[in-house]
């Protein structure tokens with residue numbers, strides 16, 4: 247066991263990433279890596295967990311973990327409270343960066359781009375497949391606001407349960423999805439002696455440029 251942070255290091259030797267194995271656009275490689283992460287990462291790791299960075303109106307960064315809930319040719323979808331701190335930041339500055347880390351595979355994927363809200367139909371559709379407790383929680387919790395104590399939250403939940411005693415909770419207006427439209431997707435494969443492989447996809451004039459970055 248290393249004794250200090252300075253002593254903690256791991257050499258990455260599991261795999262490499264070369265241009266010959268990389269498609270000309272990033273989506274199919276993300277799908278492949280994600281499928282491998284689903285197979286390989288050990289429970290309770292959630293392979294769809296990622297760090298999402300946003301900036302506020304004054305340019306200060308904020309970062310937190312979220313779950314990726316959708317991916318198609320348009321982009322990467324996640325759900326949250328539109329009034330939360332991240333919601334305010336995305337309103338002021340509709341750009342974000344997300345980072346996935348799959349430690350068993352010694353891989354990282356970084357995605358950056360503009361963020362838009364998904365349609366209310368898409369938010370409703372996802373809201374309806376969430377467990378009842380999560381749906382009630384979305385109504386009850388004023389995400390990111392200061393609350394007095396745990397009891398205040400439980401009281402808010404009790405009020406929400408009462409409100410929805412005879413009806414299924416519908417998707418609140420303050421809750422829904424965001425889609426990150428990727429402009430840059432970087433695949434990082436750890437290699438020995440810190441000489442990692444980094445393949446970066448960059449959107450230029452509607453087409454993807456693939457390039458290798460120094461580790």
Ligand SMILES: Cc1cc2nc3c(=O)[nH]c(=O)nc-3n(C[C@H](O)[C@H](O)[C@H](O)COP(=O)(O)O)c2cc1C
Nearest residue numbers: 295310311312313325326327330331332333389390
């Ligand atoms: C594993 C994990 C998954 C999470 N998934 C979500 C999520 O999908 N949506 C969400 O709003 N918050 C999620 N959270 C909570 C966020 O990290 C964060 O606390 C919350 O969104 C408030 O962030 P904000 O104050 O910056 O808006 C998750 C946290 C963890 C640790």
